[in-house]
Amino acid sequence: MEPSLLYAIKQVELAVRSHLDDILKGSGVTAVQYTALTVLHRRDGLTSAQLARNSFVKTQSMADIVTALEKARLISRRRDPADVRRILISLTDHGRDLIAQYDDPVRKLEARMTDGLTATQIRDLRHSLNHCRATLSDHPPH
């Protein structure tokens, strides 16, 4: 009986999170919080609601994470002058330092994971994952 692709993805993600938790032990942030930081590192000035949509969770759930990151002085928040409802989030210097500090071990984890795959296989894997992500986003659960 062939295990499903859904299960295979979950398995890899579980393994990655386990290794990531280990890498981040002592950093003061969880794997989920670290991921939110990396998203902000790539796209500064997002709102909590945008971050939530990016992670397929409710805004209330993302608020927990944002609150923790702000308390740790890793992010800062400011009103959007163009839309007073919005509060834009940016990394602080402290937040950028943390990203920089763990960039290397996280890259090494990815290298270890793909060790044994060819460059072509890695490229195809990335392509297929992006395809799956896009397809599921186009047909949202609600």
Next chain:
Amino acid sequence: MEPSLLYAIKQVELAVRSHLDDILKGSGVTAVQYTALTVLHRRDGLTSAQLARNSFVKTQSMADIVTALEKARLISRRRDPADVRRILISLTDHGRDLIAQYDDPVRKLEARMTDGLTATQIRDLRHSLNHCRATLSDHPPH
């Protein structure tokens, strides 16, 4: 700046979980609990500790899930006569019914996710994911 493979996997898993939560709404089980049931469906008679290792979590964490499933009468537990420390877990008829009930919508979710990919691409994706899983298991965090 290229998003990492680790991030791509997390994104797909988040999207899958979101859709799975939606499918399972009304089932009485969570996505995590459902996944544990599918593992037992494929390999009956596992212990809680074995399930935990399979999911890269501590035995104490898996105990929460197993307790919930037993309370819902979806699994049953019995002592292993060959090793009295162990308690083997099996699906009940009720548990098998639940798996059967949601098998079709879950398969459809997987089909939707891979819509647009060729059979070869899907095969390669499965192969690469299994490779990543195995590589990370061979180099455990602890």
Next chain:
DNA sequence: GGATAATCATCAGGTTTCCTGTTGTTGATA
């Protein structure tokens, strides 16, 4: 222009899923 709808942030309260740490029992090993 004004009513209606959508969006954002937030409060309250609750559940699930993870953790550390500890203990007692049993099986494996030296």
Next chain:
DNA sequence: TATCAACAACAGGAAACCTGATGATTATCC
């Protein structure tokens, strides 16, 4: 036999999710 490893379980706590509701602001439609 003595030691060590594995399993299950208890206690307690934190993180990350949820539903439901509210007020403020912006967007849309007649």
